[in-house]
Amino acid sequence: MGTRTAAVVGGGIGGLAVAVGLRSAGWEVTVRERAAGLPEVGTGLGIWPAALRALDALGLGERVRRRGSRQADGVIRRPDGSRIATIDVARLERRYGEPVHLVTRPVLLAELAAALPDGVVRFGAPVPDLAALGGYDLVVGADGIRSTVRAGLYGDRYPLRYAGTVAWRGSAAVEVATGGETWGRGRKFGVTPQGPGRTNWYAAVALPEGAQPPPDDLAELRQLFGGWHQPIPRLLDALAADEVLRHEVHDLTPLPSYVTDRVALLGDAAHAMTPDLGQGACQALIDAVALTDCVRSTDDLPAALRAYDRLRRRPTQRIAATARRAGWLSQVRHALPARDAAVRLALALGPPA
Template identity: 65%
Template sequence: MQGSAAVVGGGIGGLAVANGLLRAGWTVTVFERATGLPGTGTGLGIWPSALRALDRLGVGPAARQRGRAQPDGAMRRPDGSLIATLDVARIRRRHGEGVLLLSRPALLGLLAEALPPGTVRFGTAVADPAALADAYDVVIGADGIGSVTRAVMFGDRYPLRYSGMTAWRGTVQWDVPAGGETWGRGRKFGVTPQGPGVTNWYAAVAAPAGFRPPEGDLAALWRWFGDWHDPLPAVLERVEAGGVLQHDVRYLPALPSYVRGRLVLLGDAAHAMTPDLGQGACQALIDAVVLARSLAQSPDVAAALARYDRARRGPTRRMAAMAVRAGRLAQVRRFTGVRDATLRLVLAFGPPG
């Protein structure tokens, strides 16, 4: 079928589903409260299943051209000793290609460039997504972890939950040869190559919700991680105090449905997960392709949305639950030997594709 769609939110999931529906002959309007695309942002790991989603949207080749292949990574202890490795060659053998590193602005730019001019209405916040149903056949809530669309559908019955970790992140103007994470007692530090001369870094510490270090973010990062193995101190030396983003890590409990009437959720609005598996953007891209295909192939909107819900709610709930469990491992302060053995087992079994 063909119809009209309002997309609330112009992030990765929103722009992706707009591309998919336009390719299927739908009329689409994206409502984005920001005044334009972001100029800065951290790096994303785009796994093979998400790369295939980008292929279906017609932007896969451009993504591969603008991104870079992720090299092998390692998980280490603070003294630099090895816990486990991420074997990218094994991922490539299993899935046909490896993981692509692409910055969030670059991915958003690719998706936006593929849309006809005027598709995205920047600077337009939507206070009541349900009201859009009078003018559109379907209203798609792609409005992130604090989704207004989800609140319209479910009220306050499914509040966000605190994971137990508070995170800091940013970028530095420096190259690291490979990415990886270092796990200590109740805290971890990670680095990822983002582009030529740019490294994405992040840190997470087990702390009460709302925790703010009294000495300031950068001083606290030095206190927690300054004596860890190279190149982490060199990364911290290049962190500018004003360039540190800090937030509690929260996630969404499992929803009973991603659909209510002609309103439907995707991406973080439907299944916001902790970042421990690096799957948030990937799952939003897959959601978008499945939803667009369901709307294009089903005889009516209700059947299409039910098909999408059946296809995506189970896999994303399982992925979100896995991410929560992985995040809890990072909070371990005792029996770190058992934790390290678990990490090795998880990586040996194979990461999600």
């Protein structure tokens, strides 16, 4: 058998990771990415132990650990600063052998891209439809929540679902000692240290789908959260209007399969989930390694893809469902003591690793 060929649609975390994996398995790979190049700015990501093991399998784990930082314990608080629960990262390390590592999205993408030869990733090369990729043995849809590849397989039969919240996010030139979230009535605000002198932040508010955007997002955030405990007001005071991103939060109706005989979906294209567990990037990395392992194990590509689907669909859909439930919990406006008790119980049971 000659060298097998794969087209990867999407040059994000999952797409670059699967390209690295497939090349290590002897495939000739082309990545098509609509953006003009790798991003230079971006928020931080928590890379959980299972995702770090996936990076180890790609030969990149130690580089990412060195360029990131260990996540410290965090706290979930009420708007007055009183404590609801502690996020015990040391407990996670005892259970799974290492902590969560924080790394920015641009750093992770740069490490993945550096593991590929020049010319593998074609920037500024969108794929208009699945039919344009008929000459490849394998097509991998890693093209995000609004996947062209998924649409080519399923049309609009499994639509995106509004998760009930509008989110704002960004980073600010403010340093915080520890990360965590603050939960109010139907709204929350989160911070994560990004590095010396910089902090990632996000906010979410329960709103009806299609709610009219405010004329000034930053003014809206200051009105909603400016009276909460520090460092939230200090962080909001440090922001400029062009540093705030706003979007409605969606996830994906669960798919009946991630594969056909020659097409596989991974990452958000397969199982877009709400950000409430911080698992999107992690699951994309695990998908990429699982797909690589399956196609490496046999020359029967349809069988390999079916094995990948069996391995990854149910676990990722369970995590997506859990993330959606966590999002609903943060939208609660009444019975806050019961909500707080549920949060403490969920943290005591332990997060997904």
